[in-house]
Amino acid sequence: MAKIKYIEHNGKEHIAEVQNGLTVMEGAVQNDIPGIDADCGGSMSCATCHVYVKEDWYNKLPKKEMGEDDMLDQAYEPNSNSRLSCQIMVSDDLDGLTVHMPEKQV
């Protein structure tokens, strides 16, 4: 279980307790947190669950697998802090993670 903070582009914060084994994307969708669309349902095919993770946490997360950066090319305003939240698996280690949502997903 990890407490994850999701911050909308307008600054509004949401905190969700997300079970281990779910993804950061699922944590948002299941708790009705706006700002993550996840059109493809988590198959790394759409880039609509894009989030920014600040350096302190970015470097602690498991590295991106092949294909995630290719998909991020197609995200809205990606930068070097970008991740697809469907590819971040929640574990106890992620307790306290903060992710920022982009202005929009599409």
Place this chain on the structure above:
Amino acid sequence: MIKTDVVIVGAGPTGLFCAHQLGIIGLKCEIVDNLDKIGGQCIELYPDKPIYDIPAVPECTGEELTNNLIEQIKPFKFSFHLNDRVQELTNENDNWVVKTTNGKEFHTPNVVIAGGVGSFEPRKFPTKSAEKFDGTSVLYSIKDKTIFKDKSVAIFGGGDSALDWAIELSNTSKVSLIHRREEFRGAPSSVQKIKELSEKNIINLFTKYSIKDVKGNGSLEEVEIKSEEGESKILKADYVLGFFGLIMQLGPIAEWGLNLDKKAIPVNTENFETNKKGIFAIGDICTYPGKLKLILSGFHEGALAARGCFKYARPNEKYRFEFTTASNTIKDRLGVK
């Protein structure tokens, strides 16, 4: 004007199998899809990715699944209307009048929306200023490449479309290629070619840059690009091309007066009819308690929606359930002995 029993919106696996079920029970249908090919997300997003949860098929790719579904409905000779999008839906004397972007018109008692997460559209530049040049000098696809001859063209993107067009247009235009990181996801041979053209100064290559602004009085004159550190550069450009892949937009479906829950259409689970009589929704676009976004669920939903369509297409007949193994009528429809 085409009269039919059912119009299916979307040629993904769910729409295709629903067409099969309509054929089995003796109904006709027409299938409309915005993409230029049959298969929906299976073909557009993951043609080569293996799928492991189609019942009785341990493993197949999106492309194989699509080809098999097309094969399965061949006996019914249904028409596909590709590269076209259903735009308008109006009710006329218990019939639905369905109008498409290409000006086609269908009259039908039933519409089955199997539209996935909506229609695929090119992802556009985030820059507001790009909007006023959209379609004239800011483009997301190329119809006529001769317009770029002897012009300055700034191409954004890192996939095959961006690389292929950069290589192709560099023969006759001054091409700049801009990508947000150093790695490209296009074919290795194209990436190699781009590097060669850049070394020979035939293409201006800018990696770790993205678009900041487009400028021009009347016509487009220049594009401003920025690095992540905030450094910006101005490039002369008559045209700006963006190749960022496709996104899915609900599009006109949102305007048909259907109940919507987020981006999905609530249905009943008896026949997958929406809040409008004769309009059904199946596959990823429909929602109900317990909904799973699985292809197999879409197949089930399509089978039941097809029976729902029967009632309105043949109001004076009673639907009779039959097995394909035993029914001679069905075997006739399939053209088998």
